[in-house]
Amino acid sequence: MFTRTSLLALVVLLNVSHVRGESKNCDPKKDSGCNKFIRPFYPHECWAAYPGGPNCTRQGSARMGGRGFDPTKSKSIRYIKHGQFFLQYADNSNLKGYEATDIVQFGDFYTVTKFGGITTCNSPDFQRVNGILGFGLPQQMPMELPGMPSPQLPLPLLFDLTDPRVKDNAKNHMLRKRAFSFFSTDDQAEIQLGGVDPESIIGKMHLTTTIQPNDYAVPVHSIKFGDVELLQFSNPNLKVPIGCQGDECHPPFLAGILDSGTSCLVLPDAPVPGMLSNKPFTQWKHMIGGNTKAPKKHDTFHVNIAGTVYDIPFSDWYITQGSDSDQSCVQRMPGGMPMVLVGDVLFRRYVVMFDLSTFPGPVTIGIGKRNPNYKLATKHETISKITAHKQPAQVNHESTQYFVNVSIGTPRQKMPVIFDTGSSVFGVFSKCMSENVAADIGLPGIQCDFGQASEKTLLDRKDILDPVHLKEKRKAQLKSLGERSQELRAGGPKALLQTGEQSSRSESSMLVPVAFVGVAMLAVMLVKFRS
Known part of the structure; x- marks a missing residue:
């Protein structure tokens, strides 16, 4: 879960729906939602992509494919002038790099879109990660900073893949409906592009709309543990006037964020004047005997979302990993925020559809019980399916990461990235452009933790396709020839004579094989003539 309270230098994203941005004063032993990792991360220690290996280098396995992105190998990349990518989180971890456009492919669909090339990071949360593919909503209310240009937020990849103005051609193969569905199993997940496959659910899919x-x-109206209500509203008879009129208005509710980057059910734990009168997490913890690793009660959670109750049984909210790793997947919401996070504990049992067809209007959310007999990646006429590989986060094992393959450039460079419904960011770890190119696009002195193209590498490499770097290579070749010419002139007639002697030796050495070839050809002709 990577979109926490986040800040971009040129593009500012404000999102308070995630757990990671907690005060450093909190105690990890007492608060499972607290930020445990405040030591800076240095990439040379370990920055391997999933599933990683003992050598801790950033390269994908044969299973997931790919390495970090190399912009010099794509002939379709275009750098954005002064396009600095800068994403900062509430705990001061950050990602920095450049912005560019290129052809990006996800599953069967591809288009030209903007992305961030991440060239440096300081956080251990991104170990074994090649990038982030956010399928969240565009940030419509960015925070402006004094003296900074007005933020122009790029749209998430889903929006560019479904742009109705773009027609299919060599650079674009478009998804026709701006909708997707998501669910997970114990070790995998599936993303259904274009809607939902009815075969993946049992019974009816219940629909509601987003409220933010x-x-x-x-809207989460109730969370019961067994038959005990955990959300004790100050005025349970209050009607909330959101999207309704008169008696049809909603009963009190808290916002429930559906987030693929969260493993657990995250409960508020602070009373809210005029809204919430109790501490739900503390009440639940008391009910289970105070020990979240060995709860005395194994009741089912009953979560009321927009009038429909969804069950989360003990087998889903208690994680059994063996020995001391067993734990309850129920967490405290940090910072006193009056909201609920619903993560993998819901996605394991239910298929969740996100229909953005009417955006910027409310998004239609559909939730249906997952069919246990459904096989992942089953062919469908109109729904395209992508399998994601699931694993706990490398550092914070109370969060979940789903890895999918995305391809960038011409030719395609495939790499595994994290799929996240709680983020709108699309960025991949990348090597830097050369110093001259960086200066030309307004990013001189860009920090390059993962490699940079130098003049020497440009001269030596034969796989450069990026037009900008090909131009730089030609300049480097001309510069090298000029330097060589100056060296020869500085050496005087003796140097020129030595060069001439070397050339003569080279030419004479060529005479032997040429003469041999001539004799051999003559012999063949004589044989043919005599026969």
Whole structure:
């Protein structure tokens, strides 16, 4: 889960729906939602992509494919002038790099879109990660900073893949409906592009709409543990006037964020004047005997979302990993925020559809019980399916990461990235452009933790396709020839004579094989004539 309260230098994203941005004063032993990792991360220690290996280098396995992105190998990349990618989180971890456009392919679909090339990071949260593919909502209310240009937020990849103005051609193969569905199993997940496959659910899919413009937030009216209500509203008879009139208005609710980057059910734990009168997480913890690793009660959670109750049984909210790793997947919401996070504990049992066809209007959310007999990646006429590989986060094992393959450039460079419904960011770890190119596009002195193209590498490499770097290579070749010419002139007649002697020796050495070839050809002709 990578989109926490986040800040871009040129593009500012504000999102408070995630757990990671907690005060450093909190105690990890007492608060499972607290940020445990405040030591800076240095890439040379370990920055391997999933599933990683003992050598800790950034390269994908044969299973997931790919390495970090190399912009010099794509002939379709275009750098954005002064396009600095800068994403900062509330705990001061950050990602920095450049912005560019290129052909990006996800599953069967591809288009030209903007992305961030991440060239440096300081956070251990991104170990074994090649990038982030956010399928969240565009940030419509960016925070402006004094003296900074007005933010121009790029649209997430899903929006560019479904742009109705773009027609299919060599650079574009478009997804016709701006909708997708998501669910997970114990070790995998599936993304259904274009809607939902009815075969993947049992019974009816219940529909509701989002209640916030920047998140997949739905109204949570009640959370019961067994038969005990955990959300004790100050005025349970209050009607909330959101999207309704008169008696049809909603009963009190908290916003529930549907987030693929969260493993657990995250409960608020602070009373809210005029809204919430109790501490839900503390109440639940008391009910289970105070020990989240060995709960005395194994009741089912009953979560009421927009009038429909969804069950989360003990087998889903308690994680059995063996020995001391067993734990309850129920967490405290940090910072006193009055909201609920619903993560993998829901996606394991239910298929969740996100229909953005009417955006910027409310998003239609559909939730249906997952069919246990459904086989992942089953062919469908109109729904395209992508399998994601699932694993706990490398550092914070209370969060979940789903890895999918995305391809960038011409020819395609495939790499595994994290799929995240709680983020709108699309960025991949990347090598830098050369110093001269960086200066030309307004990013001189860009920090390059993962390699940079130098003049020497440009001269030596034969796989450069990027037009900008090909131009730089030609300049480097001319510069090298000029330097060589100056060296020869500085050496005087003796140097020229030595060069001439070397050339003569080279030419004479060529005479032997040429003469041999001539004799051999003559012999063949004589044989043919005599026969």
